[in-house]
Amino acid sequence: MILKPNETTVAYRCPDCGCGVKSIVGIFSLSADLLKLKCPCGSSSMTIKRTNDDKIRISVPCMVCRRDHEFVISKELFFKNELFELPCSLSGFSLCFIGNGDDVSSAIDRADEELYKVLKEAGAENLDIFKAQQEKTEEIPVAQIYDIVRFILKELEEEHAIRCNCSEGEYDIELFDDAVCVYCKNCGAKQLISTASISEAQAFLEIDELILK
Numbered sequence: 001m002i003l004k005p006n007e008t009t010v011a012y013r014c015p016d017c018g019c020g021v022k023s024i025v026g027i028f029s030l031s032a033d034l035l036k037l038k039c040p041c042g043s044s045s046m047t048i049k050r051t052n053d054d055k056i057r058i059s060v061p062c063m064v065c066r067r068d069h070e071f072v073i074s075k076e077l078f079f080k081n082e083l084f085e086l087p088c089s090l091s092g093f094s095l096c097f098i099g100n101g102d103d104v105s106s107a108i109d110r111a112d113e114e115l116y117k118v119l120k121e122a123g124a125e126n127l128d129i130f131k132a133q134q135e136k137t138e139e140i141p142v143a144q145i146y147d148i149v150r151f152i153l154k155e156l157e158e159e160h161a162i163r164c165n166c167s168e169g170e171y172d173i174e175l176f177d178d179a180v181c182v183y184c185k186n187c188g189a190k191q192l193i194s195t196a197s198i199s200e201a202q203a204f205l206e207i208d209e210l211i212l213k
Helices: 101-121 127-134 142-158 198-206
Strands: 007-013 020-026 035-038 045-050 055-061 068-074 084-087 094-099 137-139 171-175 179-184 190-194
Touching: 007 045, 007 055, 007 101, 020 035, 020 101, 055 094, 094 101, 142 171, 142 179
Parallel strands: 020 137
Antiparallel strands: 007 020, 007 094, 035 045, 045 055, 055 068, 084 094, 171 179, 179 190
């Protein structure tokens, strides 16, 4: 099997710990009701959801005004892979970055420098701590792992290579912290697939048949 779904990189900076949170998001990830990119500190998360009219709704925490901002953009723009930034409506500072991975990383650095200069000119204290927080970036593989499993599940279902306790299975998946559960909506048969790492999810690419019990 060849895995080449549409994908893009998204990132935001946690307003609580200052860590940059970045992840690859693919088209199959958005088959879920809600995709959540959570900062490792547990205090903030960015959510991405596909709307009924096939647009992308994004909710992003803001470092400046300390509340979430919501945006709705087209799916074509989301996966265009050209960098674009979503700003805080009050301050104008960029708080969400979408596009090519390298461009996203560079954009975060530029936004951090801009915010640092403004805080310095305003006489803010503890800027050394702020500077140290800016240097933290966490790569979150959850969205990419989910995308791999969703893509392969679709392939197996089209090849009639999923077996369960009933003859007419309707299959879906549920995402946990370190595993994905593939289950049949009709008979309840299921199989847990470890997603503790990208390598384990990639190993799922090699299977030819999935048996649910």
